[in-house]
Amino acid sequence: MGKVAILGSYVVDLASLVDRLPIPGETLLGSRFMIGPGGKGSNQAIAAGRLGSEVFMIGRVGNDFFGQMAIDNFRREGINIDHVAIDPISETGTAQILVGQDSENMIVVVPGANSKVEIEHVNNARAVIQGTDIFLTQFELGMKTVEYGIETAFNLKKLVIVNPAPAQPLTREIFPLVSIMTPNETELQSLTNMPVDEIEQVEKAAKALRNLGVDQVVVTLGRKGALLVNESTVQHSVGLSVNAVDTTGAGDAFNGGLVTALAEGKHIKEAIVFANKVAALSVQRHGTAPSMPLRSEVESLDHISNK
Template sequence: MTTTDNSARIAILGIFVADVAFLAPRLPKIGETIAGSGFAMGPGGKGSNQAVAAARAGGAVTFISKIGRDTFGDMALAAWAREGVTARAPQSATDPTGAAFIYVNDQTGENAVIVYPGAAATLSPADVDEAAAVIEAARVFVTQLEQPVAAARRGLEIARRAGVTTIFNPAPAEPVPEAIYGLCDYIVPNETEAAALTGLPVDTLDDARRVGDALLARGVGTALITLGGRGALFHNRDRSIHLPALSAGTVIDTTGAGDAFVGGFAAALARGEDPVAAARFGGAVAGIAVTRRGTAPAMPTRAEVDALLAKA
């Protein structure tokens, strides 16, 4: 059982979706039907996954979103209650809860995703303003780009004004207003997202450092670039540290690995860990999550993460 540190308050703005995951050797071509090797349905969505990861890692998490008044909405409420996540997610009577199609390669664990945010697509700056007190009371605020960018920007503005540490996960990759960068204490893109934001390749560690410099030039405090099996790069004006990936076993499903990293990083920051140590903790959370099927259900407890770090 995870012990929650109530002083480690984390506010996360994002979406919930019901993940519908199919295992198969490849994606079908248009007009083709192929046989799958597995199927699962469960709670997902970047923001919600990050909330579960942070809560299992010991954080006191409030999740800000919107869901529908439907079966998938019931799934969301049950998942948050089970994980100890406080939900601030009104239910729409007209818009459905989001859903995601996930293809997982049954040989490599690599994935492809189509996500429909549903009711969370209507999240507006005014909705975020209604949750301002939650954001202002947090030690760490996290958001991404599955909900409208205007809502994400408003959350970052409220957090920055209140002196709350901000983490921006620019996923899925899309252009963002330049003003957002200056609101980010930490920006946490993966290789694809980092390349999309800067127009620069991320093929080598030196490439990642150049990308980090480009993000710092736009006003970001620290660029924390996740590099898949190569680990992550923690890069700011004072330190540039490559953090190797931590292996917890055979990789079977990389879906949600980035969410695991972000949620773990946020939880460690919220309890006052040094940022580099917090990034290592996030890497350990991701290292365990990829050895399990699913997204939110794959997130480890703090005890599991501490055990992996003790062996590293």
């Protein structure tokens, strides 16, 4: 069992299903409303935990109903919450999500207590980070804290994986500290200011990211799979053909699968194949954290190759 430390966000998802996404100023009637755990850090923690990783969550929630929901859910999922703090003032983060029948979505995140995860919080979790195989973080917390977390994990000689979502500027000196960066096409474009409309452009932009110092880049391409670019390899792993009903948590599912496979000692190419299967299973269900598959479900797809 691999050990993974995740510095990241928790938000409660407030999701509505609609026939199509609204235009500005338009009111639509929805067909279904769902409430559940979310946030990129939490989603990735739950994904990795269900796949067999021992997960240590580092984050913050509010002292409210949604915060208690978070704590209860982490406990049910078997995630270590010794470093999930409860903020006495700020509310738990929320995400308001609209999902259309074509599985496309629109999301508004209000960070709440996530914005109060400070450098001191990372220092308090230093021993936890030291005892794990992989450190994973995203960009839904304050960037000073995220960058400090990356520096801390790098100095502790951990494999540092950064999912740069949502896209935000990153201090140039941080890029060389990142072992693997996992942007989607939009995030890659934001980080490099380069077009990504064609696979050749994605490859070129990923190489530009490597030129900034990132060791390996894994670009998630949705239903098209993922593109690996490192010093010796450019490899496109195609996605599985599935009937997607909700793509909201696909990137988080992929990252949870990737860190699990790598923490177990799999080669990066094998880990991407595994992560593609995890993402393919997740998009066939509604919701974010609830859509994360179990290890047994992923293993049932072992006869399928998506190299």
